[in-house]
Amino acid sequence: MRSILVIGGSSNRNSINKKFAVYAASQLAETSKVILDLNDFEMPIFSVDREKESGIPEAAYRFKQKIIEADGIIISLAEHNGSYSAAFKNIYDWVSRIEGKMWEDKLVLLLATSPGARGGRFVLEAAKIRLPFQGAQVLGSFSLPYFNENFSEQHGITDLDLKVGLHEQLELFKAGLI
Numbered sequence: 001m002r003s004i005l006v007i008g009g010s011s012n013r014n015s016i017n018k019k020f021a022v023y024a025a026s027q028l029a030e031t032s033k034v035i036l037d038l039n040d041f042e043m044p045i046f047s048v049d050r051e052k053e054s055g056i057p058e059a060a061y062r063f064k065q066k067i068i069e070a071d072g073i074i075i076s077l078a079e080h081n082g083s084y085s086a087a088f089k090n091i092y093d094w095v096s097r098i099e100g101k102m103w104e105d106k107l108v109l110l111l112a113t114s115p116g117a118r119g120g121r122f123v124l125e126a127a128k129i130r131l132p133f134q135g136a137q138v139l140g141s142f143s144l145p146y147f148n149e150n151f152s153e154q155h156g157i158t159d160l161d162l163k164v165g166l167h168e169q170l171e172l173f174k175a176g177l178i
Contacts, residue, residue, distance in 0.1 A: 002177045004028060005070035005106075006035045009123075010078035011087035013039070016147045017120075020113045021076035023156050024142075027170055031177075036066060038087045046093035060094035067095075067104050072177050073136075076111035077127055079120040084127075101135030109173040110141040111166075119145035139176045140169035 006025045008018025018037070025033045043057040044050055067073065078085040084092065096102045110127050112120025121143045128138055142165060144150060150159045157163040 002031045002071040003069065004031045004033050005066055005073045006033050007073065007075045007088075008036075008038070008078070009075055009088040010085045011038045011042075012078070015078065016113055016115070016151070017076040017078045017111070019153070020111055020144060020147070020151065021074050023151075024076070024109070024111055024166060024170060025074050027156075027167065028174055034066060034070065036063070038085075038091060041091050042087075043090060043094050046090055046097075051097060056094060056097055060091070060098060063091055064095050064098050064102070067102070067106060070106060072107040072109070072173065073103070074109045074111065074173070075127070076113060077120060077123045079112060079114055079118075079123040082122040084123055096134055103131060103134050103136035105135045105137060107173065107176045108136040108138050109169060110138055111144070112142075113144035113147045113151070115147055117145050119143035119147075137176070140172045142166050142169045 004025050006021045008015045008021045010017050041059045041063045043059050110124055112124040114120045124141055124143050128141055150162055152158050
């Protein structure tokens, strides 16, 4: 059975991106899921000086180990001012210091959602460009606009066209895992 690492790219306890990532992963049968909470990997703000003084935090190594253990990764990125959330970016910065190929050549499905019309498209585009430089094999991406109107805790994505779009991306991801 394939293991999927599920990451909501926000430290918000009620993160819509975490809900979306968990929902997407739940649509993949015959896989085990490991859901990460970024709050469990809180570290000091990255700086080269801090790294020289104290080394890489243990939490960065724990996060890296979760990547190593996974067969594939689903990440739904929160968009803060057009970019990654501070929590995700800080983890990304620390873990990338361990080894250049942070994502270990793992298959990655990139997602994003927001309450607005763009659905986190800016951060999604940035991640599609950036993550492969650190060893992510991005197999697909999907943006869900207007999360509060297009998503229900009970039914998942409520708009049929959007639901079909996500499932097309999930099928590409799943085919890569085989």
